[in-house]
Amino acid sequence: MRETILSNNEKSFVEKSILEGLRVDKRNLNEFRNLGLFFGQDVGSVICTLGATKVFAQVSCELSSPRTSRPNEGTIFINVEMGPMAAPHLEVGFPLSDSCIQINRILERTLRESRCVDLESLCIIAEEKVWNLRVDIAVLNHEGNVMDCSCIAAVAALAHFKRPDVTTTGDGEFIIHSPAEKDLVPIVLHHYPICVTYALFDDGKIPVADPTALEERVSEASLVLAVNSYKELCCMNLTGVSLTSPHLILRCSEMAAERSRRIVEFIKSILEEDEAQRAKGNLPKGFAESIALSNLPSNFHNEEIVEKIEQPEIVGIAESSSHGETSDDEVKIIDDNTVTSGKWIEVTSEDEDSSSDEEMPEQTNTRTSQDAPKTEKKLHSNESSEEEKTIVLK
Template identity: 45%
Template sequence: MRETPISTCEKSFLLEALWEGKRIDGRGTLENRDLEIVYGLDWGSVQVTLGKTMALAQVSCQVVEPTFSRPNEGILTINVELTSLAAPKFEGLRNSDDGVEIGRLLERTLKESRCMDLESLCIVAEEKVWEIRLDIHILNHEGNMFDAASIAGLCALCHFRRPDVTLKGDMVTIHPLSERDPVPLGIQHHPVTTTFGLFEYPGGETLYVIDPSQIEEEAMLGKMVLGVNGYKEMCTLHLAGQVVVDKKMILRLANIAAEKSKKAVDKIKESLKKDEATRQSKNPRGFAAKTRSDSLLHSSAPKSSFDFVRVVPLARAVINANKNMEADDSVTSNDGDIVHVASADMEQDDQEEGSSYEEDSDVEVTGVMSKEQILQSKVTEKIELKDSDSASDSEEEEVVMLDKV
């Protein structure tokens, strides 16, 4: 399936923006996209995300016979797969031009630069050696597959562990991972590629941008890929396209690639240390754990500490302040009854349904009366009743006082 080519209007707009120092995604001409490295549960399994470009690398090993030209060295094989999962244009193409180009570039960067000690992979000279196979799958193509594949391959080789081997006479014993700890590969240096997109102005001037996106790759006339390790040593130089490049530009791009590669190598080493610490602490790791941590349903706020030593004095201070406020906002009557007077700024939250509340009330308290005083105030008249007892000889009279309300 063929992709829709870039239109003339899009290309003109892109070139005009580049000559003004602007890019469509908001980056600068020498600004990389965000790099993210995630390691899997197995040794040598790495997923690298460069912007929206994703590459998955997996390393495996087996015991084989060495080659006739190098009988004392192991074998490093690199395989790159481009399927329709990465882009529709790769559908039905087993060996596309882009896949072959990336594979050859990685062989020059990782294999011919001797970044891995192949002699340490020899078990028995001229008989048995380790074959290390590096498989790289491009999961999503959004530009600059070279850098994504290069970083993924280097991270996978640094992360991989092969089984330990013992040799007794002519008998070779390969110990499983459950019996002995695996052995890491001998990585001598870390070469990382940096891709530059080259554009040519009608006047003949050449413009370059770092880490081109997919739409920029379709509009550019050439590209330059420089492989530099952490020691600023040149390992690979790949130039393609129809753009004229002078030696001054090559030296300038080489210095820029050296700085970018050093930062990438530092990030790779930091990610390896972080993964090792996670494995030792037995925390959740792998692709699934990374997906869960990035999910909105499992997002968590950073932990914060609370000092409980200051709780007691602060609580006492609040209690004392409340006591002082209660003493100021209360009135004591002569009968010992206490009436609390609410302050003006206090809000009344709990109100019964159907009750009306007026903020500006004309009612004010003029006095406080007890229950006995209220009953005495309601008495209006007193009646005296006289009752004589005829059966008794005494002349005593019983007076009964009735209060009429």
């Protein structure tokens, strides 16, 4: 089946609303959808949900001979599949669709070429036998930003996976121990690279975080940044037709770093919970439990249940702190917040100073005007004065 045609009306509606800082699903421009992680009974199996986008990942291992160029390292293979389950226009099998290949390649660059998996620890006998890791990612529901979702799923599945222990006897022989004999060994991960995708609009001036399927189709370009929790950039990919500025990339990567830090924290906390359950000796109920508790957000239960990642966002912080304060003090508090609440704000202000980028003040205006108690109006005026400053600077 061919993909449903996108009408001009839909396209211009999305474009125009983004210029006004609005999105079809009521999010702010740099707000992400809710993230959920559910581990299965088997080690290394996970369902990751990002809003309505759902991805299932499973890590498996098998013995094989190493590559001749790297005789003392194990291998890692990544396979992303998008079939008609993900979206009706997608097909399984060969030839693979372009989007599928693209996600596969970016994931390979993020996970393999950033060397986050300690491949040397997967070696059993150099030049002869190594573990071959395989990450199978099945996209269940394509509602946009499959990239981020499958990256988080892959990283979580790798962190969750455990391989059988091996002892070498020295004379080229080795024994693979069954889980009953020896405990399983986790995979060594040096760092957790997390992909963060921005769709670019308005000649590459407006980055939109975590785009939906509709926004992905309308956008001019997409910018994928893979950052680990140490703020190291592992992979960057810019596709589409759009010009962009170094300032925008710097700003996006600052925001991506913050996002990545939060996601890694989230993955680790969920992993700990799961590990504690397994340590108690009771095998987790896996997906059965998730269903029983209606944890997997469906469109039948259209509530957002998993709300653990807050959006790394300037006004969000200011708003939350301003609630319940007396109106006189508020402007000051907000001022404090805008100065101290995160590095990326400084970058944006630099950006506004140097390049004539009006986009950030615009955004904040619309955001604050959405819910408008008296306190927000003050913030509004505060922001607009900033905007005036930038105009003067031009």
